[in-house]
Amino acid sequence: MMPTHSSIQAQLYKLNIMGEGGHFKSHVDTPTGGQMFGSLVVCLPVSFTGGELTVKQKEQLVTFDWAEETQEKGTKQKKVTNTAAVNPHRAIRWAAFYSDCEHIIKPVTSGHRLTLTYNLFAHDDTKKPPTSTISPSTLPLHDITESLLSHKSFMPNGGRLGFGSQHTYPHTTRGFVDNLELMLKGVDMTTWKCMEESGLNPTLRPVYSFEFDESDDSDEYPSESDEEKEDTETDNGIDLSILQERGIYVGKKMHEIKSSHYTRELEGFYNAGEEITEVGRHDNDDIVWCVSPRQTSQVAGACGAYGNDPTTEFFYSAAAIVVDVPSWKERNKMDGLGSEEKTMMKKGKKATVNGKAR
Ligand SMILES: O=C(O)CCC(=O)C(=O)O
Ligand SMILES: [Fe+2]
Structure with missing residues (x-):
């Protein structure tokens, strides 16, 4: 936990009742507000078998098996009894995870599986002292960053560093875009805070992955006339000629993404008119990538049916933390300052983060 003023609010979302055969296909949870970042599942003490919940984060899988184990050793059979009566300490079982983690519930094989799902929201509570366990x-x-900044030969004329995010983020509402510092997760938050601690001014940028494969087009779409093929504009008015090849692109700043930004040709989401740069190739943004932005299965978008609420439009997307590194001359000036002035200077920089005073 990084020092922040944020607290967590849990809002009851729904009661899931699953009888025999009941299951949930692989999905991510639909953010019901810009500041929703996680899901809490509470399993009620009613007996059932099967119904394991498996949560996936990147390559990591965690399974929550809340059915009762049989007391007969050597068999894998599950027991159907009232959980609370059998083991009061295990009466209520729960799981909490980031909502962008894919999860699946295997079929219930007997009894009834009852769970309550809560949506978890980051709440900015500036009146509270910061919750801090790690500085x-x-x-x-932080040590590595400070050590690099103190070397004259490191980016002597200044430059730009980039860190591909390890998590994906909801691009649905302004709530997220306006509260980046509350919404960053895990190692992404750590990177952000370490950059700030060194007096740098991190920003978050959207990452897009375009995976269109020209060879597939003939099967999926009706053939076009030669004249139409030369037309490099999508239905959204995006100039495809800038996207010579599929790849991973980074935008300039976070913004809302709507389904109207979907481009069939790119099999992805893209905001018309947005300036984007391909990562690693003609990177005219001159970002030196410390961690390359990754391709995710749901970069910049997932259709409603993939979420747990098919009626809500939502998108999770990878992002990148980008920081401008001042020239050696400017870094040196900062070095000459007393610690109080340096802190003031850092605070001044922080005051511009997200364009709002802190
Ligand atoms: O019941 C569970 O274990 C989780 C339910 C769930 O994934 C959901 O409601 O979106
Ligand atoms: Fe879910």
Whole structure:
């Protein structure tokens, strides 16, 4: 936990009742507000078998098996008894995870599986003292950053560093875009805080992955006349000629994404008129990538049916943390400052984050 003023609010979302055969296909949870970042599932003490919940984050899988184990050793059979009566300490079982983690519930094989799902929201409570267990200045990334900045030969004329996010983020509402500092998760938050601690000014940028494969087009779409093929504009008015090949692109700043930004040709979401740069190739943004932005299965978009609420339009997307590194001359000036002035200077920089005073 990085020092922040944020707290978590849990809002009851629904009661799931699953009888025999009941299951949930692989999905991510639909953010019901810009500041929703996680889901809490509470399993009620009613007996059932089967119905394991498996949550996936990147390559990591965690299974929550809340059915009762049989007391007969050597068999894998599950027991159908009232959980609370059998083991009062295990009466209520729960799981909490980031909502963008895919999860699946295997079929219930007997009894009834009852769960309550809560949506977890980040809440900015500036009146509270910051909840802090770890100071960014104690982390290895902070030491490395400070050490690099203190070397004259490191980006002597200044430059730009990029860190591809390890998590995906909802691009649905302004709530997210306006509260980035509350919404960052895990190692992404750590990177952000370490950069700030070193007096740098991190920004978050959207990452897009375009995976269109020209060879597939003939099967999926009706053939076009030669004249039409030369037309490089999509139905959204995007100039495809800038996207010579599929790849991963980074935008300039976070913004809402709507389904109207879907481009069939790119099999992805893209905001018409937005300036984007292909990562690694003609990177005219001159970002030196410390961690390359990754391709995710749901970069910049997932259709409603993939979420747990098919009526809500939502998109999770990878992102990138980008920081401008001042020139050696400017870094040196900062070095000459007393610690109080340096802190003031850092605070001044922080005051511009998200364009709002803190
Ligand atoms: O019941 C569970 O274990 C989780 C339910 C769920 O994934 C959902 O309601 O979206
Ligand atoms: Fe879910």
